[in-house]
Amino acid sequence: MNIDLPENFTMYDERKRKKLAWIEDGILKIKIEASFRKTMYELTYELKGRNNCFYCKKDFNDDKMTLDHMIPQERGGPTITNNLVPSCHECNSKKSNMTTEQFLKYKELTQEGKKEYYKNFKRYVNYMKENELLELPPNWLSKKKVTEIIVRFDFSQEYKKSKYRKIEKFYKEYGHFPKPILVDKYGFLLDGFISLMYAKDHNIRKIPVMVLENVEVIQQKI
Ligand SMILES: [Zn+2]
Known part of the structure; x- marks a missing residue:
C-alpha cells in the first residue's frame, strides 16, 4: 500500500x-x-x-x-x-x-x-x-506472509520490557498480534519491533504485515 x-x-x-x-x-x-x-x-x-x-x-x-x-x-x-x-x-x-x-x-x-x-x-x-479480525482496510495488509518478506532490523536495540509484556499479554489472551508490523518497500522494519521480538522468541510465523511501497529507509549515514 x-x-x-x-x-x-x-x-x-x-x-x-x-x-x-x-x-x-x-x-x-x-x-x-x-x-x-x-x-x-x-x-x-x-x-x-x-x-x-x-x-x-x-x-x-x-x-x-x-x-x-x-x-x-x-x-x-x-x-x-x-x-x-x-x-x-x-x-x-x-x-x-x-x-x-x-x-x-x-x-x-x-x-x-x-x-x-x-x-x-x-x-x-x-x-x-x-476472532483475530484486524479492522484495517483489506488492501492495507500485505498478501505476502512475513516469512516471504526479508524483514531487516536490528535485534540488539533497546526496548521497554513493559511494552513486551503488553504484547505478550495480548497474544496469550487472543492468540494473535494486536497490530501489523510495518516495513518499507525493501522489507526494512519501520514499526512493530516488539511484536517481531516476541514472535522470534516464541517461533511464531504468523504476523500481519503492511508493506509501505512509497517509503524507503536510507541506511548509510550521509
Ligand atoms: Zn475537537
Whole structure:
C-alpha cells in the first residue's frame, strides 16, 4: 500500500544540520536514525493542517492539537498519515478507542442512545479481538506472509520490557498480534519491533504485515 504524502516535505534534525526525511519522486526517504513516528506526525500536519480539529472543526493553537488514530492503535491502527487526523484533546479523549466512523455516529446520539451504543461497541470490540479480525482496510495488509518478506532490523536495540509484556499479554489472551508490523518497500522494519521480538522468541510465523511501497529507509549515514 502507499501512504498519503504531500508534494514537498523535508524534515531536519534539531540543529537543522542535516536532512532526516524528504520526498523524492513520490517516495518518502527516511534516514535510519529518524523516528518513523515523528516523521508520520510531521507529514500529517503538513497534509491536514496543524490548527483545525477534524472532529469539532474548531481552531486551536499548535499546543492544543494532538494527532488521533482514526482506527485506534489498540484495534490495529498503524501510525501512518492515512490513519492520522489532527484533533483537539477533548475530542480525542471522548473518541477513546472508537474508530472515526463510529465516533461520528456516536456524537449524534442522545445521552440514552450513547449509553446503549457504547455497550454494543464494547461487545463488538471484544468479538473482533477474539476472532483475530484486524479492522484495517483489506488492501492495507500485505498478501505476502512475513516469512516471504526479508524483514531487516536490528535485534540488539533497546526496548521497554513493559511494552513486551503488553504484547505478550495480548497474544496469550487472543492468540494473535494486536497490530501489523510495518516495513518499507525493501522489507526494512519501520514499526512493530516488539511484536517481531516476541514472535522470534516464541517461533511464531504468523504476523500481519503492511508493506509501505512509497517509503524507503536510507541506511548509510550521509
Ligand atoms: Zn475537537
